[in-house]
Amino acid sequence: MSGTIIPVTMPKFGLAMTEGKLASWSVKPGETVKAGQELADIETSKITNGYESPAEGILRRHVAEAGEMLPVGALIGVLADDAASDDDIDAFIKKFRDEFSSGEESEAGSAEPQRRVIEAGDLKLSVLESGVDHDGVPVLLIHGFGGDLTNWILNQPALAEKRKVIAFDLPGHGESTKEVGDGSPVTFAATIGKLIEALALNRVHVVGHSLGGAIALELAALKGDAVASLTLIDPAGLGQDINMAFIGGFIEADRRKTLEPVIGYLVHDKSLVTRAMVENIIRFKRLDGVVKGLKTIAQTCFHDGKQAFGLRPVLEAFRGPVQVLWGEDDEILSVSGADGLPESVTVIRYPGTGHMPQLEKASEVNKAVSAFLDKAEAK
Amino acid sequence: MSKKSFRQAINEALRQEMRRDPRVILMGEDVAGGRGGTSGVKDAWGGVLGVTKGLLTEFGEDRVLDTPISEASYIGAAAGAAATGLRPVAELMFVDFVGCCLDQIMNQAAKFRYMFGGKARTPLVIRAMYGAGFNAAAQHSQALYPLFTHIPGLKVVVPSSPYEAKGLLIEAIRDDDPVIFLENKVMYDDEEDVPDDPYTIPFGEANLTREGDDVTIVAFGRMVKFANEAADRLAKDGISCTVIDPRTTSPLDTGTILDCVTDTGRLVIVDESSPRCNLATDVAALVAEEAFDALKAPIRRVCPPHTPVPFATVLENLYVPSVEKIEAAVRAVASYRVKEEA
């Protein structure tokens, strides 16, 4: 690639992202990087995420400085090898900038997947669909306690490259109705059954995270024929313990100072907990009915400080393929939940990873899920 | 979640609360407008700047009450209705008109609970526009929140953005005390993401819109926006600021202010109200009394001059604290060094 100049641009994490802040550079100008090596930390209104180098080369320039807020696609750095002269680099930067600013308008108008509201029984669920509607089986993403569909922002676009992917807010969460019924996984699963019908889907690959994992299992028990495969990420229902400091703290803490350490339980790398992330959760909890709903769920699912359901029998009875992904340093649901599962279940444990591998190890999780789904469909 | 203007956020808060609770009623001069006109058009204005538009259609004339231009009677009526079972939201249009009904607010609504020995509840909200920047001159532009903050028994809210306005107004309507809710009229078209669901933001909890190490800026209402802009500019020069939006001037989140000043050691206060006995002096006194040892530089206040609000644009622009003035004040305190003894 002698002389090739590669732009490093503001990435797009998640469908709603229109701009991001270059939080910090991980690599200095002049340093050589490998493809996939972390170049910088990018902060969005939802999360902070490492940005991996698109190619091997020398990081020749920091075009953007730490702290700068830039639109998606804007040039933040330049990769090249020694063969490119400084003049070449300057010319490249100028050309890129000219083209980028002229192209900005048209891109802003391009069609983005939009949330829509689907009525599932009495409830209104906020749903975000993406990806091309092939003949293949779509993927349904179920988030966990206190989460919402944006928990999948680093996964949904990647999975949607080959499949239709549906993320939604559980009742009591995000922008869905704040009514949670008895707050049990069975009740949530029944609602999802109605959602699947409302979306006119025959079968779905189900990916469930945390409490969403338990809900996925209950869905498999309830509508086994509709579930093509199960991917369970740090799921509830396979072990007994639950970090009640997280559950209780999530419900009770109402200021940034008190909530931030609680959110810290979710990840191994605590620097991922940003102001914006905490602020979004505070804003969510201010919505009418949210705290009441969370309390109901906690009371039903985690009373006495234990998980109120054991779903291993459901997993064992499920006839489709199952994959379990778990962060080894999960501080909320211990990775021991992945022990002793049937041999047919694919288990991947991620070292140095907390309760949210889909965030902390996004690209690895995306690869694992894609490969698993490919394999499931090949059968 | 969708982008909503400050005006829409307030309208939505009123609409959702009126749907939730039939005791919530609206009253004020031209909150609908058009009654008694010759065209027969109802909801002609929906408030002088259109904030309450459409509420008459949904809730009818029993709950959206146009009043005569008669502030003493209807603000007093709102207090009386609040004490007898309704939850009125009375609009005073321009806060400057409080001159016509201060008794009903200061001597009646604010005092009931205390002077009746804790037996009264007065769940009253008075909404009013404040602020300069509209060429509305001396009688339609004042930032009178210090006046209300001074009166025990009142709560005073000065929202700084559409998101803040909706959550704080719903909180105000559900609150059992009299609340003065002041809207900066220059901000009505400001937009940001605002949840569609109803939500509340508690009173007395400041919001940190920026967090930094060098200087704490306390700003109120529209000045929060200016302070954020100044902080972003200063960040490029390596001066990092904490910006505090107290949200409510009564109750005031003194704890957060003191914590932040203790961290940064430097304080700038931005207040659009007249400089004598305003919130800036109040916060300065608080910090001087409670965090004197933390201070590394004198406190600076960025306020208008002690004049009525002028009419001409050029004068009005000079009157309102600007981003530039905030920036200059922050630079001054950031670079301040204690003089060595000779």
Place this chain on the structure above:
Amino acid sequence: MQIARDILLSSYRSMRTIREFEERLHVEFATGEIPGFVHLYCGEEASGVGVCSHLTEKDTIASTHRGHGHCIAKGVGVDGMMAEIYGRQTGVCRGKGGSMHIADLSLGMLGANGIVGGGPPLICGAALSHKILKDGAVAIAFYGDGASNEGSTLESLNLATVWNIPAVFVVEDNGYGEATGSSYACAGNQKDRAAGFGMPYFECDGNDFFAVYQAAGEAISHARNGNGPAMLHVHLARWYGHFEGDAMTYRADNEVAKLRAEHDCLVNFRKRVTEAGLLDASALNDLDTAVKSEIDAAVAAAKAAPLPDEADLLKDVYVSY
């Protein structure tokens, strides 16, 4: 007009209670034990009682700085009132309101009011509550001839008609606003003011309970039946000064003596009911005795009651803060 015996008895008892309460305060105030200042309702009893005899606890009244009579007529207990006036913790306002702020919202008593003209706007609001909540109740603003000149009162007359709310404006015209005669301070007349705001006007002699009862009944019915506000103009006289300690140098020497001798509403009442054979003098005497001991007990209890403590200073500014 026929008035039921129990109403006659309870009305007499209320008037006597007010008289006894106020006369006793006049005496006790002179001892210096009562803090602040008090405005006595002596001589005006028939007005407050004649109006309130038509009301229940659901109806709302707003009173004035001269509010003891309205409070008693609306059912506020004399023990709590006396303790309040003595600034005691057991007072109806825990010693934090005093004579001018006695209120009991549970009885529809929206407060005496230290601000002249403070009540009428509040009553517009209370009447609006009654209208919107459809509870069939009315709201009554008592105010004096002095307050009849306040902008807030005049605005309220207008607003009440505009909103067509069940409000009754009771002008207790005792001829003086503080030390200035209403003949000087009130332009035009109350009747034309009512007409100017498009509401019916009723007028009566405030020394005659029966006249007040009759006129108030008509005004209140008008409002209660959804016909909008009404004005009731009660002509009466105060026997004491604007406040206790007022030497009343603005009044002719014999003015009050003549009032007491010729226009005592209690004497008028007794004469009328006994002559007509409606009530026995002995029954009324029994009430007089009972009331006297009730007031004695209230004073004794108030004097013995605890003072507010330091914690009371900070309590009840807000429901929550």
